[in-house]
Each structure stands twice: as structure tokens, then as C-alpha cells.
Amino acid sequence: MNDTLLSIENLRVGYATSGTEEEQWAVDNVSLILQPGERMGLVGESGCGKSTLGRAAMRLLPASTRIEGRVMFQGRSVFEMTSEQLRRFRGEAVALIFQDPMTRLDPLMTIGNHCLETLKAHSSQLSNLQAKEKAIATLQKVNIPPERWSQYPHEFSGGMRQRVAIALALLLNPKLIVADEPTTSLDVTVSAQILQELTRLCAEENMGLLLISHDLAMVAEYCDRIGVMFQGKMVETGLSKEVFRNPQHEYTRSLLKAALHIQSFSDDEDADITEQLSSSLKEKTSNVTPLLTIKELKQHYTIEPNFIERIFKGQGQTIKAVDGIDLELYQGEILGLVGESGCGKSTLSRTILQLIRPTGGKVEFLGKELTNLSRQQVRSERRQMQMIFQDPHACLNPTMTVGQNIADPLIIHHIANAGTAKEQVLWMLDKVGLNPSEMYYQRYPSDLSGGQQQRVAIARALITRPKLVICDEPVSMLDASVQSQVLDLMLELKAEFELTYLFITHDLWLARFLCDRIAVMNGGKIVELGATQKIFSNPQHPYTKTLLAAAPLLARA
Secondary structure, three states: OOOOOEEEEEEEEEOOOOOOOOOOEEEEEEEEEEOOOOEEEEEOOOOOOHHHHHHHHOOOOOOOOEEEEEEEEOOEEHHHOOHHHHHHHHHHHEEEEOOOHHHOOOOOOOHHHHHHHHHHHHOOOOOHHHHHHHHHHHHHHOOOOHHHOOOOHHHOOHHHHHHHHHHHHHOOOOOEEEEEOOOOOOOHHHHHHHHHHHHHHHHHHOOEEEEEOOOHHHHHHHOOEEEEEEOOEEEEEEEHHHHHHOOOOHHHHHHHHHHHHHOOOOHHHHHHHHHHHHHHHHHHHHOOOOOEEEEEEEEEEEEOOOHHHHHHOOOOEEEEEEEEEEEEEOOOOEEEEEOOOOOOHHHHHHHHOOOOOOOEEEEEEOOEEHHHOOHHHHHHHOOOEEEEOOOHHHHOOOOOOHHHHHHHHHHHOOOOOHHHHHHHHHHHHHHOOOOOHHHHHHOOHHHOOHHHHHHHHHHHHHOOOOOEEEEEOOOOOOOHHHHHHHHHHHHHHHHHHOOEEEEEEOOHHHHHHHOOEEEEEEOOEEEEEEEHHHHHHOOOOHHHHHHHHHOOOHHHO
């Protein structure tokens, strides 16, 4: 046992409940052992206790939490550590990578200062120059160039912020990393690079990795062992290859079935239907006016130089987030937009909606040139264009009930008043599978699971009966089983409401499952565009080939 890195024995975690409600164990009698250099994946649906287990192991839960059992790190009890011992334990011995990087980053500090603060707090013997050199080297490991040292978190995309959070975890060379959905907002190439880097460090530094994830293919590819959690219990553990090859528990089998459902195309099917799709797309688009037309669209930003840079370099650096894009989207199709984090996907979507005005180019929607419209006119047009965001919790007002959140667009666009909106909202709640609708109408977003929150976000987007829905990573934070349910729901709603989707994702298998065409974006440009199966069976651009090679496939894991 002395050689064991982390030992969790009969751990039970219960959160304080109000009134006379019976206490529920969020983690119920879970035990696991992690050896130095070992990589273990922890999978299960949202709310099953995965994140609670990781936070309990680092004593990061509220003081009111009821905890039973033991957590031992290298033979020492974590629950018996003093405040000073805990401070050094967190960071130097164990580092936690959160799913949402903004919970780790201070919006008032530059990225560089984040790194320096972390290093100085634990390695005070380093000079400022030594600390900066080490920080820059670590940032470069996760593909963050030195010139972004002086920028703030809000100037980074979601994926870029996650890279910063991972770099901060790696700065102190910990013995164990607890990674809670660390690559949720990252594209496949960066995910692969980061996990390969973590894997290398595990081998070279004898560092352990507890990877909490809903991405079964990623866990299968990068973890030695796997633990499957369901309703607070560990229902199955074993070597990853053995568990995926021959799952014993019914819940494990259901997770695998849901994940394989999304990766369900075979090479033969690809070859058979590529020609059919290519010809049908040409036929569909040849005589039809596009719903959305983008011409030479540009969105450029200038990073203002500091005083020293102004003296030596003069003008600030220009970032071409969207750089001369031409794109057409046709009624009833699903166009997938894929590419690495920071390539401009989300910026493009916000420019289409005129949430940010373009530097140049045109956006035509239903025959209207949006870039020439006033703010009031654009707001009116947005009734026909709605957006589903990556994080439903962030886009729903926590102080409003589910019913109020969904009714809000009806009131904003003067489609209904507070009195008449309820009937429409209840009808839409039924449509998105939140039954009984009266019960969900009264609840608050915080009362719902991630999958339920995303259904509310979908209902909110569809309540104005839009023609175009821009979906920005709408299922990336959901586990495989819930992801599959939400995708099937989106397809059903598309057919019923005659919707058109612009589907932004970094998950290539998801894009293949859902989309008619795919546009591959890199460095602010569309580098390849074509029928989905053609992109997968015969990619032309080197970047597309790199993306496909990096995407983890469960069937080959």
C-alpha cells in the first residue's frame, strides 16, 4: 500500500438537504486505487457523482457536506491534513483541471500573471525571469504562443481558455492530475496533443491521471483502466480494453450503445451514399435561393500594444478571426462547421447574427442584407435566427423559472404577453420532452440536469419559430447517452418545424452523424467544403486530414 498513489476507500458523500427530505448519497460507497504513472478514466452520466468524487479527493467540497470513508495520498490521509498541508497538497501534489476554465481564471488578470502567481505561490525561489521562461514553455506545450502572454481571459475563445487552465495545472509538475472533462471545449487535434502530453508526463514523471469524461472513445484511447459510475455507485471497473470489449453491467452496455450510435457509419456505407448525396445536393441547391449567403465576411481585431511595445513595434497586432469567408446555407439542410478552438467558428456565428458587426463583407438572410440594417431592424430579424449555446446554464437566467426563461423571447419580440405566453411555453416544453410540462415550468435551471437544461435552451431558441438555428457546440458538455437523446430530439424538431441548422462542433463523428455538408475552418478561413461523406472518405486539404487522423474512434479503441 505504501507504493499506492491514491486510495479511496468506501467513500460516501452527501450534500445537505433542506426540510425533511431524505439524504441522498451523491457518491455511495465508492472505492478505487490509482498507482503512480497509471491513467484511470471515470465515466458516467451527468449527476452520477464523477465530479463530486474528484473534488472530495482534494477536499474541495463545502464544509456542510457529509463525508464518510477515507482518501489516502501516498499513505497520508487527505481528510486529516492541516490548512497549510492542504495548500501545498493542492497544486504541488495534486492538480485539478475544471470543466469550465472561467471558474479557474481571474478576469482581471492577464494570462501571464496567472502563470506567475501560481509559480510564485509554490516556488518562491524562482526569479521573475525564470518563472516567465517556465510559464512560456508550459503554455507552448498547449499551443498558446508567447505573444498572447499579456492578454486577458475574455480575449480567448473557450477552447483557448481551457488550454490555459491545463497549462496552469502542469506548471508545478504534480504527482497526480484530476482532470474533470478537460477537453470538452477543445477540438480533436488539440485534445489529442494535450492528452498525448499528459500521457507522456505520466510515463516520464510517474504521474497519475484521473480523467473524468463522458467521451468514451477518448477514455478508451488514453486510459489504462476505466471506472463506470451510475447513481453514485461504481458499477464496473477494469482494464479499458476489456470493459469496452465485454461490458458486464447493463448501464455500461447502454453507454457504449449510445456512443456507437453516433459513430455508426461503416466505410462501405460511406462509399455507397457519397455519390447519392453529392448528386442530390447539387440538384437541391442548383435552382434554389440560399436561406443564408455570406460573402467575403471579415472580422478583424486589433490587440492594443502596451507602452514598451508601442515604442519598439508601433501599431498593435491584428487578429483575423474571420478572414474573407464565402458560404451558402440552404433551407432544410444541416451544415456542420468544424475546426480547432480559436479558428473563428464562434466569431463567425456571432457575426452572422450581427451580435458583433463585421469588419467587412456581407450577410444576406432571407434576401435581406443584414449588415446595412439598424440595430432595431437587426433585432427584429433575429426572431427568424436563434442560437443554442454550448453551456445551457450560462445562457439561462438563474433568477427566472424555466417558464419565464422560455417565454422571454416571446415578450421581447412582442409575440405574446406574460399572460398569453404560458400556453405556448407549456406546449414547447412537451415538444422538447420535459414532461409533465407544468412541473418543469415552475422549476429553476439549477434544479435540472445538464441534459434537461439543454432541452430548455432548445425550447427557448424555438419558441419564436425561427427559420435558422445556429448551434454552437450544443451537446459537447453532455454524456454519451444524454447526447444521443438530445441529438435525436434536434432531428425530430428539425423535421417538425422545418428548421435549418448551422451546427458548430469540434466532434467530427458528431458532424458525420448529423450534417449534410461540412465546412472545415482553419485560421479564420474555410479550407474545405463538401458533402459530409465525401469529406470523410476523400479529404482534400491537409488540415482536414489532420483533424480526421486525430479524432478518437471507439470502434478502433
